[in-house]
Structure formats: C-alpha cells, structure tokens
Amino acid sequence: MKHFNLIVSLVLSVVALSVSCSNEQEFDAMVIEENEKVLEVEPIEEIAEETTEEEKPYHYLFTEAAKAEIKRRIEQEYVTGPGFTNDFVTIKENVSTFLQAPDGYRPVFGEFHYMPPNRQYMHHSAVYAWAMEEVNLANHIIKEILSTVSENAFNTSFWNSKPNFDFEYSLWVQSSEMEKTKNSYYLIKDIQDKYNTEELEVIENWFSDYANLIINYTTKFDNYLGEDWVYTGPSRLSSEGLFQKTATSTPFPLENKNGEIIEGYEISKGQNLFNNRIVESIAYLHSWAIVNKNLEAEKLCREYFKNAIRFGVWPDGTFWELMRNENVYNISALGVWYSMSTLSALVRMAHTDALKGNFPEDRLYDFSTTEGIIKGSTNFTEEPYPGGSTTDGVTPKSLKTFIIGQSKYYRSSDYGGWNDLRYYKGGALNMEGVNERDYSINQAIANLYYKDSELSDWYLYDTSKGYPTKDSFKDGHHQGDSGNLGTSVAGGLWLEMESYFFY
Numbered sequence: 471m472k473h474f475n476l477i478v479s480l481v482l483s484v485v486a487l488s489v490s491c492s493n494e495q496e497f498d499a500m501v502i503e504e505n506e507k508v509l510e511v512e513p514i515e516e517i518a519e520e521t522t523e524e525e526k527p528y529h530y531l532f533t534e535a536a537k538a539e540i541k542r543r544i545e546q547e548y549v550t551g552p553g554f555t556n557d558f559v560t561i562k563e564n565v566s567t568f569l570q571a572p573d574g575y576r577p578v579f580g581e582f583h584y585m586p587p588n589r590q591y592m593h594h595s596a597v598y599a600w601a602m603e604e605v606n607l608a609n610h611i612i613k614e615i616l617s618t619v620s621e622n623a624f625n626t627s628f629w630n631s632k633p634n635f636d637f638e639y640s641l642w643v644q645s646s647e648m649e650k651t652k653n654s655y656y657l658i659k660d661i662q663d664k665y666n667t668e669e670l671e672v673i674e675n676w677f678s679d680y681a682n683l684i685i686n687y688t689t690k691f692d693n694y695l696g697e698d699w700v701y702t703g704p705s706r707l708s709s710e711g712l713f714q715k716t717a718t719s720t721p722f723p724l725e726n727k728n729g730e731i732i733e734g735y736e737i738s739k740g741q742n743l744f745n746n747r748i749v750e751s752i753a754y755l756h757s758w759a760i761v762n763k764n765l766e767a768e769k770l771c772r773e774y775f776k777n778a779i780r781f782g783v784w785p786d787g788t789f790w791e792l793m794r795n796e797n798v799y800n801i802s803a804l805g806v807w808y809s810m811s812t813l814s815a816l817v818r819m820a821h822t823d824a825l826k827g828n829f830p831e832d833r834l835y836d837f838s839t840t841e842g843i844i845k846g847s848t849n850f851t852e853e854p855y856p857g858g859s860t861t862d863g864v865t866p867k868s869l870k871t872f873i874i875g876q877s878k879y880y881r882s883s884d885y886g887g888w889n890d891l892r893y894y895k896g897g898a899l900n901m902e903g904v905n906e907r908d909y910s911i912n913q914a915i916a917n918l919y920y921k922d923s924e925l926s927d928w929y930l931y932d933t934s935k936g937y938p939t940k941d942s943f944k945d946g947h948h949q950g951d952s953g954n955l956g957t958s959v960a961g962g963l964w965l966e967m968e969s970y971f972f973y
Contacts, residue, residue, distance in 0.1 A: 527656040528600065530760050530826045532963075536970040541601040543962055550965045553908070553931065553940030555949050557962035564594040565607065572614045577647050579622040580629065583639055585647050587947030593959050596654035599661060608658035612665050615655055615673055624679040635687045635751045642747040645684070646955040649754045649818075652677050653959075656761065681758040681767070684751050688770060694743050700773045707740035707781055707843055707850040712857065713793050714739070720796030721857075723805050724788075725893045732892070734784075736845070738857030741790040744778040746811040750955070753815035760826045768828065775819055775834055778812075779872070780841045784858065785865035787875015789813075795894040801905050802897025806879050810909050813872060814954035817912045820869055824919050824972065835919045838868040870920060873913050877928045880908075885936025901938075908940050911953045914964045918971040929965065 532540070542548075547558045568591040575591060578584040592611060599607040623629075635641045655673055692698075696705030712721040724732040756771035758764070782790045791812055792805035801807075820834040827833075842861025846854045861867075879901050881887025889900035901907060910929040917925040931940035943950045951961025958964060 527659045527761075528653075530757065530822045531653060531657070533825070533971055535973070536967060537601055539967065539970050540597070540963060544598065544601055548962055550962065551930065551940070553942055554910075554961065554965070555942045555951060557949075557951070557960040560949075561594040561598055561960060564591040565598050567591050568595040569607070569610060572610050573617060576614070576618055576621070577644075579624075579644050579647075580626065581633075581639060583644055585640070585643050587956070589647065589650075590948065590952070590956050590959070593650050593654050593956075596657050597959060597963065600657035603661055605661055605663055608662040609664040611654060611658055612662045612670075612673075615651060616665070616669065618651070619673055619676045622676075624676070624683060629683060632683075632686060635684060635748060636745075637747055642750040643955060645680075645751040645754045646957045648677070648680050649757060649957055650959065652754075652758065652761070677758055678762065681755055681762075684755045685767060687751070688755075688774075691743070691774070694740065695777060699777075700770050704777055704780070704850065707738070707743075707855075709739040709742075710851050710853055711739050713737040713742070715796065717798050718796065719793045720894075721793065723792035723795040723894060724899075725895070726891070727893055729893070729896060734845075734858045735788060735792070736856060736858045737790055737793040738855065740851070741782055741857065744782040744812065745791065746808055746815070746954070749774075749778065749812050749815040750957075753819050753957075756819045757822050760822050760828065765828070771819065772823070772829070772834060775816060776837055776839070778816065779837065779867060779869065780839055781843055781860055782812075783842075783867050783872050783875075784860050785842075785862050785867050785871075787867070787871045787873075787878070789872060789875065790860075795899070802894045803879065803899045803901050803905070805894075806876065806899055806901060807907060809876060810907070810912060811954045813876060813912050814957065816869060816872070817916050818953075818957065821915055821918065835869060835916070838866040840864060840866055842867075869916065870922075873916055874924065876909075877913070877924075880928065880931075880938060881936040887936060906938070906941060907943055907945060907950060908938065909950060910940070911951050911958050911961050911964060914961070914967075915958065918964070918968055921968050921972075926968075 526534075544558050544561065547556060547562075549556045549558075567588075572592070575586040575588040577586060577589055592614060595607055596611050598604065599611060633639055633641060635645070655677075659670065694706070694708045699705065713719055715721060719737075721737045722731045722735075723737060724735045726732055752771050752774050755767055756775075759767035759771060789809040789812070791808040794808040795802060795805035797804045823829065823834045840861055840863055842859065843850050843855055843857070844859045844861065845857060848854055878887040879889050879892070879899050882890045889898055889902075892899040908931060910931075913925045914929040917929065927935045928937060931937040933939060945952075946955070948956035949961070951965070952958055
C-alpha cells in the first residue's frame, strides 16, 4: 500500500503476555519481519484547501448553530429529562475547580502513564470558554496544555521502541485523552489572546507527533488485511482460526435460554483487528487527519471503518465483540458493553467525516454494504473460515444497523428485541439489574445525521417502545452520557440537538 511522508521502520517485536491475553499475543505476533528494512515513502496527497473566513477550527465538531444552543443550555442549565444528569451544572462547577488548580490533574503519557479522570475538568472548561467566549479561561487552558506538552515528549526511548497500540500500556486510554485534549484546544484556539503562532504550533506539532506514532503502528495492518488494502480493498483476514476461549473471551458468545449455543455467530481471531482498543487510536488519527488535511491518513481510517462493518458486523446488527461475554466479572452482557465502546469511536469518526465533508458522496454514515466473510470460504483465509458468516449476500449493513442491533439488547422480542432470546451462561443479555448501562450518547450523536425516531426512541428511553426507564450511571470513571472514556465530554452537548446539525 502507499505509505506516508515519513520514514518508517517495520521492526515488530513479539510481546510476552499473560495467559488471559493469549489471543492478543497471537494477533500481534503474526507475520513478523525478522530483518529491519527502512521504507522510502511517497509524498502525501493533500486535500485542496477551500477555506473561507467563516470556517472555524472547531467546525469538525460543532456548527455555529450548535454553539449558540450550547451557550443557551449553559445559561439555562438544560437537562434532557428524568434519568439524565445535569451536565451544565457540572460543567460550571468543574470550571471553578479547574481554575483553582489548572495543573492539578495533568496526565502522564507513556510507559508509566497516568490518566486522571478529573482531567475532565479542563475539557469541561474548554467547552464553557468556547461557548461563552471566556478569553481568560481559554488562556488558562492553553497554558495548561503547553505545560502538558513540555512534560510529555513523544520522541523518548519508550515511544521510539514502537509500543503496541493493540493492548500495551493502556494506549487506547492515552489516545482518548489525546483526542479530548486536541478537541479542547481547537475549541478555544481562536478565543485565547495570550499565545502566539509559534507557541500554538508547539501544541499542534505535539498532536502530529502522536498521530505519527499511530501511523507507524498501522503499517502492520497489511499483515491482516493484505498489501494495498486501503486502495484495492482487503485480500485477507488474519490471524486464522476461531478466537481462543480464555478467562476473558469466548468464540461462542450467544446461547439460548436452555444454554444451547446459537450457531452462526462464531468469532474468529481475525476480527480482533476491530477491537475497542485499536479503534480508539484510529479515531484519534482520523480526527487529526481531518484537522490537518492529511488525505492519506484519512483514507486509511475510512477504510478501516468500512472493514469493521464488513468483517465485524452481522446482517442483523450483531457485533463481533460479543466474544467478551466470557469474562471474570460475572456479567453476562459484558460483550454488549464492549461493543458499545467500539461503537462510540466509530460514531465519532462518522460525525467528523460528515461535518467536515471531505467525501460528500461517500460519507461514513451512509456507507452500506452486503460484503463480508462467509463461514467455510477461503477467499480471505488460507484455511476454510471457521467464524460465522458476516454476510448473507443480500442484507445491507452499516453503522446504523450496528446501532439498531445494539438497541435490541434493551428490548424484548415483543418489541423486536433480543433481551429475552439471547443468553450467556444462563444470564440474559438484557443490560438490566445492578450492572445496567443505559447508554444514550452514541445513538444521540449518530441521530444528528440520521434524524430517525428509532434512534431517538432509544436514547430517550421511550418505555412505550419497550425500553427501560432511563437511569443515570457511571461507566468507569465517567458519567455514562459522556461517552466511552469520557471522549464525548458531556451528554448535554449532543442530546436533542438534531435541529442544529446537518440542517
């Protein structure tokens, strides 16, 4: 495949893993080049600049109409409804906390990483400074980002060792923090008035340094999807074989009420390329590529997205990451949770793709395919493919069908759902009880584009459509409606905002 305008070294190393990560070890160790070789690469094809004076740095995230509505919501302390959190009261409180100690929750990137959850205070402050045009607050945020940059260089021996974004050092968490920091920066870049172009370039170069680390990592995708897969499509899906059963994974994630395997949904090792950890870093790279008009990197991320739909999504909307139903937490629906994490990153990619509009005739939101891989076939594998068929050759599948598939774990068969039909180890995959997660943010962001009542019924938890009553929750360290790893920052920025995007 074509590569980027930098010199990359394809020296991969096999990482010793614990037994619980044996699948990831096989995934990373496959097709390793023993001899170092340096590639001379071609110049990047750039997107033609067609900017206007009205274009703002944050327009890949929000419209001007959305900004005006968010300002109103801050002033009026908007709450979506019962069961939803009061995000704008929280934002105001967190601005005050941030200003008391702007450096109090600074992250550490790298081998000895530290991602304090209360770094969200700075990201909430950036939203407030942007919407309310608070110059002094914006200056404080830029100062803190510059300090973060000065303490976290990406050219150290650790980063030069090419760490594995598949599973090492919680790099997916580090990527999500980088995405939030980048977004916060571009929200306030034109509001601050203290820092000059050279100082801002230090920050932007730092974002690019991290992006280049991910670009170097993605060269290995040729091993799994085939050489030149970005431009000619995938020619393989590797590694081969079924996903290994471990304490954290199962190749047979679906059972009926009697404990019998529901056939046709077997999970393969090759599908592990589309896990929540990898996609989080790809989402950062995609967003960076859009901001920097790097068409080569953007194309790679778009094709990765499309292959996640081809190989990871079944025609009925089932997603491969159900393999996480086998787990050490005794949560039967953990695979649904992990699928929502991956969905979060794919939705963010589709949102920035559509809002920036570099491919108006091929938006990721509109991508639909009947392509996939068929059980027993050898067109993408050397041995007959052992996983379930992700295509029936007829039914189109897309990001939207993935979203609707996830909604069915909240509804019974009386309402077109699955939560009384799909089980694992005797537990219904119903997302209810002590581990309930009433997710809203993924489908709310997607509905800015789709404007479909089926999605709004879910994110508002319309009980007349079979959904449970909405309940606020924590997902890890963050409020659930702030998105996976808090990357969407606050639910109130996106919920019931269909009138302010793609109008």
